[in-house]
Amino acid sequence: MPAVRGDGMRGLAVFISDIRNCKSKEAEIKRINKELANIRGKFKGDKTLDGYQKKKYVCKLLFIFLLGHDIDFGHMEAVNLLSSNKYSEKQIGYLFISVLVNTNSELIKLIIQSIKNDLASRNPIHVNLALQCIANIGSREMAEAFAIEIPKLLVSGDTMDVVKQSAALCLLRLFRTSQEIIPGGEWTSRIIHLLNDQHMGVVTAATSLIDALVKKNPEEYKGCVSLAVSRLSRIVTANYTDLQDYTYYFVPAPWLSVKLLRLLQNYTPPAEDPGVRGRLNECLETILNKAQEPPKSKKVQHSNAKNAVLFEAISLIIHNDSEPGLLVRACNQLGQFLSNRETNLRYLALESMCHLATSEFSHEAVKKHQEVVILSMKMEKDVSVRQQAVDLLYAMCDKSNAEEIVQEMLNYLETADYSIREEMVLKVAILAEKYATDYTWYVDVILNLIRIAGDYVSEEVWYRVIQIVINRDEVQGYAAKTVFEALQAPACHENMVKVGGYILGEFGNLIAGDHRSSPSVQFQLLHSKYHLCSPMTRALLLSTYIKxxxxxxxxRTQVQEVFKQHSNLRSADAELQQRASEYLQLSIIASSDVLATVLEEMPAFPERESSILAVLKKKKPGRVPENDIKESKSPTPATANHSNEVNNANNSASADLLGLSTPPTSQPGNTGVLLDVLGDIYSGNKTNNASGANNLYNHKKFVCKNNGVLFENDLIQIGVKSEFRHNLGRLGLFYGNKTSAALQNFVPSLIWSEEQNAKLSIQLRSVEPTLEAGAQIQQMLNAECIDDYTDVPSMAISFTYNNMPQKITLKLPLFLNKFFEPTEMNGESFFARWKNLGSGNQQRSQKIFKASGVMDLAAARTKMLGYGMALLDGIDPNPDNFVCAGIVHMRSQQVGCLLRLEPNKNAQMYRLTVRSSKEPVSVELCELLADQF
Structure with missing residues (x-):
């Protein structure tokens, strides 16, 4: 601490040395406690302490706090230092306050008054210290207290440049806390004109402020465009000697150039005036030209600064997407970086070319680099660069190169990193479908995909190939032949068995004429895989056998023997047991005409957006080019296999229990509609308790999701689909009658007292008293969060079935966390608020608990994302920890909440801490999330 030694605070230096020389934690604590007792005695008993001594003791307290110990005194002495005229004493006072004083402290009024005095000072050093303190605290109280003084300082002609610079950055910090602090009207133009300031530091700080203001209100600050272009032009055309004080390794003002280029990317187009637009294009051309010049220095700092400006200029060119010449030149420049020695440059070049590939002007120019990109995908040492190369190949793919790119990606998939395989599988599947001129090629690609990377082929992919085959007559025979050959491989992935079972069950007759694929051979081939598969796949194969x-x-006899096997009829899995017994009876009792009607061929699927594309967009939001795939999202073949088996047998209640009901578009009255609406097909074991036993009911599984099956038994299925915005929520309850008789006197009623309704207001719409056989009805419920609450409302559903009264009581998934709004923040803001909220035990809640099973951080991450808060990656020093932020919206208030989940892999334990400005909220949110683990 050179500043400390310069002030001659020998006592502080000795204390720090003593701490460093401690041999154990106990010795350190003993020395600290001794020093704290000494300081406390000095502050209480010695009334003659001068500014130097107060500064020394406050510095010691600050050092002790930074070591991780709580400090509960000394705040008043630090506040007293603010009134000192000595810079060193005032500096230490501000430093102590910035780090230790809570925004709820009783001293905050004294602090604000001292800061106001310094802001009015004619000493720029004192003004800067005050501004830095305001920015460090950055609370809403600070924003409200200085909403007038700081903007005045910023635009005043008497303010020194160094103060203006600090004022702009301080105002930016407060704007992020309270957006109302920035005045409008004439202030707008005065703030914008800071871009014309003579001092480059003021312009740099003002550009950051204006960029934030533009994002909130682009129209109001539109006048900044011409000034930003003008300033950028002066920098770009300047020699490095013209801006000597702001030149970094021969690059004039690189940080300001990058900020100005980013500011212009807030507008589309960035300049409506032809003159301004022409000047901007000249600037961008100049930056591209300078990139071609020989480097003025061999040092890496020079190339880093020059390339930073270049890449930001290319980002602006891509954003504008209106100048073909600039787009092609940018593409050629990036192409040169693909072979650069620097890994970061190769990564950035690939990333920027992904965006260029989506422009009609530069798409062809990007395709010229296809071979180099393929080589990057295969040969790069860094997995992130290989990932980026895959993204670029996906973006540059079109009809002319689709087969080549898909084949290269398939070849690489066998040796690709595990972290990118799943995404590659999705991209290959999308490209194969989008650019398939011959669907036999598409079938070959998907089957190869399953063979090469079966574990990474999601359900959406193999559902999709089944849709394609069913909807296109010309490919059905080829698909049956190809999948039959694929199943003959010694090692066959389970996903291949699923596809094979489904397609052969529908179209096996198309290849049965060849003795090599006779009916008996097909059956024996499929059944040889049966005992190696999961129960869900076995259930699908049983449906194939009845087909x-x-x-x-x-x-028939061979198949019936399989149905009669003890392992099926007496299976521990209820689904297998029920399918085997009912299919056996169907094959014995039904005539050939009935069988032909019940088990007729699947109808074509309806046209909808591809579910594969939706999955990829979810994985890479904002980075997936739009595709024109319009095919439907299929019902789940695994549990809804061969849905036409019961297409014309609605009188069979048992068929519904098999999950074989007709696709939603064909029969809108059955339970299949509910499953489609929820997007969450339930696959749990069925209960045989007709009285409404709710062993499938667990309302707490909805803490981290909004849609799904809430309750199910033999008689009824109750699904939930909900959405929430701020303190309002809407919940749809779907009641599906699973029986062959109508449910009479059907009355759902809310169990929720007036006192509870004052905290969570519920409005429930009525429904018809009769729920017809096989039908489904919807009931809407509106909720408003008024204040914090712990319990959730219950529903009592009463009805009569076969003259027997039935009643089901269940809780609704209206938890407090549903009213979260995710809040993004950086590490500095998070830990500052975390410290403030942790100052009082009433504001925090903590639970330490053991993992219910093997600790799975990927599953934990999914739960955290579904909880409703913003998951802040890269904030916590420990990459395994989860850090979240959010605001609970209520009618009368908003409660900010911070959360940390710390997994301990060795002990298989979690520590969950929730901090908020309201104790009941912290406790309830902590309890809700802890239950999920």
Missing amino acids: FINLFPEI
């Missing part, structure tokens, strides 16, 4: 009885009557 075979209809397609190939000659193997």
